[in-house]
Amino acid sequence: MTVSIETPRAPRTVRRGGINWEKWGWIYMRVSGVALVVLIFGHLFVNLMIGDGVKALDFAFVGGKLSNPFWQWWDTLLLWLALIHGANGMRTITNDYARNNLVNLILKGAILAATIVLLILGTLVIFTFDPCPAGAAANLLPTFCSAG
Amino acid sequence: MASDVLEKGGPRAHDVVPTFTVTMIVRRFDPEVDNEPRWVDYDLQMHGTDRVLDALHKIKWEIDGSLAFRRSCAHGVCGSDAMRINGRNRLACKTLLKDLDISKPIYIEALKGLPLEKDLIVDMEPFFDSFREVQPFLMSSSKPKDGKERLQSSEERARFDDTTKCILCAACTSSCPVFWTDGQYFGPAAIVNAHRFIFDSRDEGSQVRMDILNDREGVWRCRTTFNCTDACPRGIQVTQAIAEVKQAIMRGKP
Numbered sequence: 001m002t003v004s005i006e007t008p009r010a011p012r013t014v015r016r017g018g019i020n021w022e023k024w025g026w027i028y029m030r031v032s033g034v035a036l037v038v039l040i041f042g043h044l045f046v047n048l049m050i051g052d053g054v055k056a057l058d059f060a061f062v063g064g065k066l067s068n069p070f071w072q073w074w075d076t077l078l079l080w081l082a083l084i085h086g087a088n089g090m091r092t093i094t095n096d097y098a099r100n101n102l103v104n105l106i107l108k109g110a111i112l113a114a115t116i117v118l119l120i121l122g123t124l125v126i127f128t129f130d131p132c133p134a135g136a137a138a139n140l141l142p143t144f145c146s147a148g
Numbered sequence: 149m150a151s152d153v154l155e156k157g158g159p160r161a162h163d164v165v166p167t168f169t170v171t172m173i174v175r176r177f178d179p180e181v182d183n184e185p186r187w188v189d190y191d192l193q194m195h196g197t198d199r200v201l202d203a204l205h206k207i208k209w210e211i212d213g214s215l216a217f218r219r220s221c222a223h224g225v226c227g228s229d230a231m232r233i234n235g236r237n238r239l240a241c242k243t244l245l246k247d248l249d250i251s252k253p254i255y256i257e258a259l260k261g262l263p264l265e266k267d268l269i270v271d272m273e274p275f276f277d278s279f280r281e282v283q284p285f286l287m288s289s290s291k292p293k294d295g296k297e298r299l300q301s302s303e304e305r306a307r308f309d310d311t312t313k314c315i316l317c318a319a320c321t322s323s324c325p326v327f328w329t330d331g332q333y334f335g336p337a338a339i340v341n342a343h344r345f346i347f348d349s350r351d352e353g354s355q356v357r358m359d360i361l362n363d364r365e366g367v368w369r370c371r372t373t374f375n376c377t378d379a380c381p382r383g384i385q386v387t388q389a390i391a392e393v394k395q396a397i398m399r400g401k402p
Contacts, residue, residue: 022368027398092371096329 025088032081039078063131064142072126079122087115166196170250172203174215175257176267185264189253194245200233200256201240204268217268224381227317231268232257237319237379259322275318278334282342282360287353304349311344311389313382320376320386332365336376336386339367343389346402358397367394 047061048054065071090111098104132145170192177185190207201222208215219229222241229240234248234255248254262270292298314337321327321335342361346354361367367390376386396402 020362020364022364022366023362023397026368026394096326 029085029088032085036078036081036085039074039081043074043078059140060142063129064144066126066129067131067142067144075126076123079126080119083115083119083122087111167193168196168245168250170194170203170245171253172207173253173255174204174207174267175255176215177258177264178214179266185257187255196246198245199241200238200243200245200248200254201229203245203254204240204256215268216266225315227315227381230259230317230319230322230381232259237323239317239319239381242381259318261322261324261328262318270318270322272318275321275335275337276316278321278338279316279341282334282338282357283353284341284345286345286348286351287356288350289352298350300349307349308344308347310384311340311347313384314340314344315382316341317381319379319381320384323375323379325373325375326369326371330365330369333369334361334366336370336390339370339390339393340384340386343393346393346396354396354402358393358400358402361393362397367397370394 047057066075091108094104094107094111098107131142133141138146172190172192173187174190175185176182176188190211192203192206194203194206201219204215204217204219208217217229217231217240219241220226222229224239224242227239230237231240232238232255233240233243237259240256245254256268258264258268258270262272262275265271288298316337318337320340321337324333324336326333327335339361342357345351346357370387370390372387372391374387376390377384377388380386
């Protein structure tokens with residue numbers, strides 16, 4: 001038998017145009033997952049292990065970090081990658097368990113809204129944070145406040 | 149040793165096999181009588197060499213002939229007697245009773261995720277539908293050289309050897325939590341059978357299959373829970389096969 005059938009009964013599925021969200025969502029989870037391992041453990045290491053360890057944590061410490069562009073961008077990356085990673089996971093779980101179309105839509109809308117609000121708020125805090133609020137006791141503030 | 153016993157003319161090897169009492173709790177469902185499936189107990193005298201399938205036969209032949217289940221070859225080749233045994237998808241003909249904890253009852257039920265028809269029989273059509281959709285047959289536009297056969301090196305053959313072992317018993321697909329909740333997902337078995345042809349050097353339809361599996365309900369739904377690998381009675385590394393298909397789709401070629 002050497003009969004060659006040119007793709008028997010094969011109606012090639014037409015790919016709907018546009019972006020394949022399911023594929024990019026999957027790739028995003030893998031890539032952000034790897035990046036988050038570095039970002040989160042770097043964050044924990046710097047905050048809790050180096051120097052005085054957990055005792056060093058106070059307003060001055062956080063204020064000092066958030067006025068350094070390196071840590072601003074570190075935290076921004078951490079915020080965006082982690083929040084979208086978590087939201088996408090929640091979306092997947094919602095698709096699994098919320099069988100009712102309306103409930104499904106409401107839950108996913110709520111997740112989307114919460115994600116957007118938190119991303120905007122978080123980014124705003126990171127870049128507009130004032131480490132030297134007026135009228136605060138000098139011993140609670142980062143050292144560079146009194147220098148200037 | 150059995151051979152010693154035989155030489156001494158003592159009891160035959162068959163009598164030496166230990167016997168024990170085992171309680172089987174089978175999830176019965178008769179669509180003409182029952183509204184809901186019900187659990188029914190059976191106490192059986194079984195031998196140490198018996199499998200779950202032998203116990204089911206004993207129930208059907210000696211206690212209740214109305215018990216319905218599928219089985220054909222009874223030796224792990226045809227793949228028709230996959231069922232949930234103590235909560236895990238197994239072939240009844242490949243599961244020895246003595247390997248289960250026989251101090252406790254053994255729970256037998258039909259595969260999950262497929263429509264229950266009667267007792268241990270489920271409707272396999274949705275499973276076969278997704279199998280058909282990945283077009284599991286050799287696609288080629290050329291005639292083989294010398295009009296005889298399509299040659300392939302042993303390395304090329306080894307590339308997809310693992311996924312040729314599938315017997316379509318549905319143990320993997322019906323153990324997949326995504327398949328349980330998402331009625332559209334292709335399921336592990338369909339992807340395994342697509343893998344078998346995607347990585348076959350003689351096949352020319354890889355792109356078609358990868359396009360099909362790149363769909364919204366295709367390989368991206370897999371969450372690597374490894375339930376399928378655990379359930380496969382042929383020991384196919386199902387989750388790995390799915391991961392290889394994902395990588396092939398990202399590369400755009402096998």
